[in-house]
Amino acid sequence: MQSSREADSTGQIILGATPIGNPADASARLIEWLETADLVAAEDTRRLHKLTGSLGIRVSGRIFSYHEHNELSRTAELIEQVRSGATLLMVSDAGMPAVSDPGYRLVQAAIEARVRVTAIPGPSAVLTALALSGLPTDRFSFEGFLPRKAGERKGKLQQMAGEQRTMIFFEAPHRLEAMLAALVESFGPERKAAVARELTKTFEEVLRGSLQELHEWAASSEVRGEIAVVVGGSHGIVRSAEEQVAAVLELAEGGMRLKDAVAVVAESSQASKRELYEAVLAARAGS
Structure with a gap:
């Protein structure tokens, strides 16, 4: 067993939750560490500069790009610098790193290297969509993105058809109609759900209804923005x-x-x- 208070280095890794849409949601701690951390690992450095520009601050430390295509090669380098005493702030494009975003491998490597890891809590598209959905919040599961291929997506949904917890998914706007059609087929047209788009932004919208109603809306609309889909759990036996x-x-x-x-x-x-x-x-x- 290993305690997070036990570390072999004076450096540390901080996972910083960034705004999911509105820059004003940035916490005071996030702003402080953006300005003072020795190293900042960002999923997209352009998004990082856009955020700091909106906040009227500048990053004084060295900036690294850290995304799904270079995680494996860059993790060891970052861990070594932290072991040498550096403070590393890890930020993704939006929300908490490591949750459907880069960061998981970094945390794993830090634990193995006995490097301290902590977090700056903050905005979360998962929890925001769940809270606004009007669906049960006492038990829920985050499922991320469903497979893009129809057969794989159908198989995944069939495994989840009996899930009694509220489920939260992410989806790209151009694939939303196909996703909702698959949900209707696997979960039934009357299952309650919500589609949340552009959360915390100017054109935030949450649509609530049955899966059938939401599918009809998506099929007849030009859907834009970042999407979270919340689906109510099964209340009984799932039958063919x-x-x-x-x-x-x-x-x-x-x-x-x-x-x-x-x-x-x-x-x-x-x-x-x-x-x-x-x-x-x-x-x-x-x-």
């Missing part, structure tokens, strides 16, 4: 379309009215009552 029809017919054969049976199964499986009712009628007609 064939299982849903069979469950309705079983209840109906037991004496329950057909519409009542459809309502019961639709609620437990997050299915559309209308579509399930039509599927049951079609099954009866074909038998």
